[in-house]
Amino acid sequence: MEMVITLLKAYLLFTIGVMLVYSVRHYIFTLNRLFGEQRIYYQDILNSDLKTISVLIPMHNEEKVAANILDVLLLADYDKDKMEIIPMNDFSEDRTREIVDAYAQQYPFIKPLHRYEGERGKPAALNDAIKQATGEIIIVFDADYLPPRGILKNIAVSFQDPEVGAVMGRVIPVNTGGNILTRLLDLERSGGYQVDQQARYNLRLMPQYGGTVGGFRRKVLLDLGGFNTKILAEDTELTYRLSIHGWKVLYANRAECYEEVPEKWTVRARQIRRWSRGHNDVMFRYFFPLLTSPFLSFREKFDGMLLLLVYCVPVILLIGLIDSLFLFFWGDMSIFAGIFFLIFIGAYNTFGNFAPFYQVGTACLLDGVSRRILLLPFLIFNFFFNMWYISKGFFDACIDKLINRKAVWQKTERFRTTSNVEPSV
């Protein structure tokens, strides 16, 4: 029993160590974003001859939002001779097909892909669409997004740099005022993009391509074998696949795009569980290839490793909580005495939402929002919520790995009700 107790105590110390590493990492990001020289994106070379682009929009039962995104993309300031829009209707059973076809009849550069055969899911649909696409650059928006007029240029321009393999833009919730969940998600997004992604870009670490509001080179992806349809987090997988093959992944903070965040906790729970499952699957696959890549610097590898492990942290904490409960009833409270337990708990509360409170506060300050910051203490509830569902996703990924089970893509429910859902054409 002595041995078991020692192991349990050692695990607790390990947890504290992990939390400290992440806390320091996020504090460096925060200071960098506040004081550091910001690495400017490529917007100053807008006069260059831009590449041809294919805008892909994955759609599965998107009748509530399909017309919205097509309407705003029609307003884009990109040369229409150099762009095509491919709405990817993936097994929709609602009016998505009808809406998309109405636009296609009017605009020849809208070339829908209707899929009612073969493998389902976003990665499989993307693979089919990429084969059909003719653009040098693929830009992806989820169907609930509302891309602003200049964003296509903003994303495409960075591919003038021959080293760039993928670019990620910034995601901002459009329905922030919906309820407490949307407001808290807005805080989380703010910390994640305004500070985290931009600091990683500044410090030449590893910004993450997020699968939407972003683009990548079509030929590169085809050369690398397309998307792996067994992976739920095809975006994270692409980030690592490109990086370990020597391509740069950039973050474009200026390329802001509005999205619809979940308005129900049940929807959010499914979403974050799916992200965790997909992300951890990528972690299992890319942990060692990342460390052995000859194209990455030590700090890129280190940051890439921490990014890969980010969906393991809530699991580590959950096990730590159970561990400490056991030690408590066993009568071994001494391990908690002093600073150790405090740091453990502090990390709980500060790191629990992927971003510590000082990172979220700094992001809101830089964004110029004020009243929403008052909700910061409510993130304590989010933390337990995230810990639970991310842990479930982690165990899903473990089972997938153990029994070679294939994950099934689940669509996120849409909430749009106010604006035009009918085609404007």
Next chain:
Amino acid sequence: MIKEAKSIILYHRSHRRIAGSLGLFFLQYFFFIVPLFLVVIFFYPYITHVACSLAHAVLAPYFPDATVKILQFPYFLGNASYIDLPGKDPTLFFSLLNALASLALLIFLPTFKKTKHMLIFFTVVAFINFVSSLFFLFFPNRFPYEVVEFSELYIKQQISIWLFIPVITGLAVLPLPSSLASKVITVLVIFLYSLVFGAVRYVVFLFVLGKVSMLYMAIFFFVLGPLIDFVYVVGIYGVYVARLAENMRGNFALWKWS
């Protein structure tokens, strides 16, 4: 007029930062936070004694048949004070009642779909209380702690919190673009709040353990301990940053682009 209007056309927020310096931040940290940290290091024997005297004054009338004592234990640079009083062991019926109530919460809380984030938090609380109830139900004589041990640990934790709060709030608040006075005042407000809160919570915990039941020790330890301290730390920080963000809207000199 036009010239003035043009002078306040700012670049996009995406690449803005604040007009401060990292060196100044470290300097401020060294001169204002390190001394506060040292105050706690050198004065915690006195601080814990004051907290215990208050606790003694409040609790003693409620325990007329027993002695509420102020004890001391050696801790780092000096002796820290803590309170000893008799705890109340739960009866089997009380433990059973708690176990059933916690179980009912564990069954019903997950069925609610709204405010799920809060429900998970309360599910964790119910789970800890359930485990504690079962322990007292099946091993009532094996609970490894008396109030005196909990009390000692609480004081140790509280000293750590008082040390930790200047460190973390200094790191969070001092880099922000505001007057040094307002930043130092914010750190001091959070610190003073933690002093008062820590003392009041100590009294409440000891009262419940002595008068209601020892069964709740686990909840006090896991849920209402340092976890709650971070709520007010983050809360006061949030109020400060919200006000700062409001003030910065018209103050263009605070921003830099590079």
